[in-house]
Amino acid sequence: MNDIQKPQSQQSVIANIAMFALLVLGCVWIVLRGEAGLGYNWQWYRVPDFFYRVIDGEVIWGPLIFGLIVTLEITSISLILTVILGLVVALLRLSDSLSGRWLARGYLEAIRNTPLLVQLYLFYFVLSPIFGLDRYWTAVLTLAIFEGAFAAEIFRAGILAVPKGQWEASASLGLSRFDCYRDVVLPQAIRLILPPLTGQGISLIKHSSIVSVIAVFDLFTEARNLVSDTFMSFEVYFTVGAMYLALIIPLSILVSVIEHRMRAK
Amino acid sequence: MTFPDTAPNAVQPPEAIRIDSLHKWYGDFHALRDINLTVREGERVVVCGPSGSGKSTMIRCINRLERHEQGRIFVEGHELTDNTKDITAIRREVGMVFQQFNLFPHLTVLQNLTLAPLRAKKMPKRDAESLAMQYLERVKIPDQAGKYPTQLSGGQQQRVAIARSLCMKPRIMLFDEPTSALDPEMIAEVLEVMIDLAREGMTMICVTHEMGFARTVADTMVFMDNGEIVESAAPGNFFEAPKSDRTKLFLSQILSH
Ligand SMILES: Nc1ncnc2c1ncn2[C@@H]1O[C@H](COP(=O)(O)OP(=O)(O)O)[C@@H](O)[C@H]1O
Numbered sequence: 001m002n003d004i005q006k007p008q009s010q011q012s013v014i015a016n017i018a019m020f021a022l023l024v025l026g027c028v029w030i031v032l033r034g035e036a037g038l039g040y041n042w043q044w045y046r047v048p049d050f051f052y053r054v055i056d057g058e059v060i061w062g063p064l065i066f067g068l069i070v071t072l073e074i075t076s077i078s079l080i081l082t083v084i085l086g087l088v089v090a091l092l093r094l095s096d097s098l099s100g101r102w103l104a105r106g107y108l109e110a111i112r113n114t115p116l117l118v119q120l121y122l123f124y125f126v127l128s129p130i131f132g133l134d135r136y137w138t139a140v141l142t143l144a145i146f147e148g149a150f151a152a153e154i155f156r157a158g159i160l161a162v163p164k165g166q167w168e169a170s171a172s173l174g175l176s177r178f179d180c181y182r183d184v185v186l187p188q189a190i191r192l193i194l195p196p197l198t199g200q201g202i203s204l205i206k207h208s209s210i211v212s213v214i215a216v217f218d219l220f221t222e223a224r225n226l227v228s229d230t231f232m233s234f235e236v237y238f239t240v241g242a243m244y245l246a247l248i249i250p251l252s253i254l255v256s257v258i259e260h261r262m263r264a265k
Numbered sequence: 266m267t268f269p270d271t272a273p274n275a276v277q278p279p280e281a282i283r284i285d286s287l288h289k290w291y292g293d294f295h296a297l298r299d300i301n302l303t304v305r306e307g308e309r310v311v312v313c314g315p316s317g318s319g320k321s322t323m324i325r326c327i328n329r330l331e332r333h334e335q336g337r338i339f340v341e342g343h344e345l346t347d348n349t350k351d352i353t354a355i356r357r358e359v360g361m362v363f364q365q366f367n368l369f370p371h372l373t374v375l376q377n378l379t380l381a382p383l384r385a386k387k388m389p390k391r392d393a394e395s396l397a398m399q400y401l402e403r404v405k406i407p408d409q410a411g412k413y414p415t416q417l418s419g420g421q422q423q424r425v426a427i428a429r430s431l432c433m434k435p436r437i438m439l440f441d442e443p444t445s446a447l448d449p450e451m452i453a454e455v456l457e458v459m460i461d462l463a464r465e466g467m468t469m470i471c472v473t474h475e476m477g478f479a480r481t482v483a484d485t486m487v488f489m490d491n492g493e494i495v496e497s498a499a500p501g502n503f504f505e506a507p508k509s510d511r512t513k514l515f516l517s518q519i520l521s522h
């Protein structure tokens with residue numbers, strides 16, 4: 001097993017770094033060219049103000065910080081709901097109840113085969129007036145319901161990967177189905193579920209930017225507003241892009257660490 | 266070693282298991298054909314037969330790991346139906362030991378043993394642990410209580426699996442080839458535990474090809490082939506004077522090893 005991942009040779013590492021540097025230079029060149037063509041007026045010095053300003057010794061938080069907080073709120077609440085929904089739907093799909101299985105199937109097919117944007121509008125214009133939801137909760141629920149469909153499949157795959165003998169041993173001991181899931185199956189499945197589920201969390205952060213279309217003041221909405229106020233599209237979008245990266249890269253690293261540790265077991 | 270059926274007028278112990286005209290299909294495949302079997306309390310039944318003859322399927326029907334399509338099964342007088350509550354209750358009375366042990370790998374040996382008493386019987390943790398230690402003593406591995414299953418040898422794992430079943434204080438034990446996955450030097454330690462259990466009067470159905478064990482403990486030998494019970498007899502008759510040619514052939518093959 002150990003020789004599958006041979007350490008890369010010195011040469012190929014250098015070649016990789018060179019390739020990467022060339023790519024970055026190329027990108028920078030394209031941006032500078034474009035900016036020169038447009039006669040773009042860089043104003044990077046104004047960007048820190050979008051984070052915070054100090055007035056009379058008091059810190060005033062800027063729109064990007066407020067946006068970041070809203071994005072973090074929306075994604076964390078949705079993530080919790082996604083996990084709950086995913087688990088419930090996976091258990092329904094695996095249950096003995098025919099109507100439960102069909103309900104789960106219908107939900108999965110409907111959500112996975114329609115665009116997120118369409119779902120968001122549908123929720124916003126049709127369901128939220130019916131249920132009296134505000135924009136914020138419409139956004140949270142839409143994201144949870146969308147990601148929940150993918151999480152459900154992740155849970156199902158993890159649960160099905162637990163060997164049949166584990167179910168049989170639990171059943172023969174007289175454990176209820178609930179106890180079997182809680183004490184035997186899920187603790188073993190979670191090791192398989194965690195890496196792809198973290199990946200789903202990453203998608204959630206990225207997809208959360210879509211809520212700007214229903215004017216929820218998340219990071220991306222704040223960015224759009226800043227751009228329309230200041231016309232600093234390059235600076236603002238680069239900054240916001242970097243903020244999303246800063247949120248997501250630690251999670252990506254977490255995924256690969258978990259996957260690596262699992263493989264080591 | 267007297268077999269109750271051969272002793273006329275003897276008072277027979279009550280029925281622990283009764284299987285009436287049992288049929289089971291896997292799709293089109295007729296896996297069990299008209300199985301009839303009665304096991305009385307305290308009786309030890311050893312089931313043998315070629316691979317694929319339906320031995321596992323039959324004993325797995327008894328605790329409904331497999332669902333039967335036709336016929337009736339009674340365990341301690343309760344019929345097995347689709348009622349999940351009844352099934353769970355019956356499973357608590359019927360222990361099962363598998364060829365592949367099926368221990369819970371994420372739990373310690375002690376936790377493997379206490380899980381069912383804690384959850385299914387709502388036993389207090391301290392009681393469950395002292396019960397578990399008691400059974401670990403009986404299978405002679407109390408010193409392994411804190412280890413995880415993968416840290417044990419196959420023979421030790423199977424003894425833990427037996428102890429885990431016994432912690433539910435079952436009235437009946439089913440064994441499905443408990444020594445077939447073991448290295449030869451570990452078979453004896455597991456059989457020893459099973460012989461002890463038989464001596465204490467546990468009602469047992471053992472699928473096994475360990476004929477030495479069968480001669481020691483069996484009250485009844487059952488030979489299955491092709492989904493049918495071909496022959497069922499006391500071990501003396503079964504080994505010395507088998508009636509069916511299929512039994513003779515099977516015994517000659519297995520005893521020559
Ligand atoms: N889940 C299943 N689906 C289809 N066929 C099965 C299944 N389980 C067992 N069988 C078939 O039923 C027959 C009896 O199997 P089994 O009871 O395991 O035999 P034994 O334990 O005597 O070796 C075999 O032919 C086997 O292939």
Ligand SMILES: [Mg+2]
Pocket residue numbers: 320321322441442
């Ligand atoms: Mg078998």
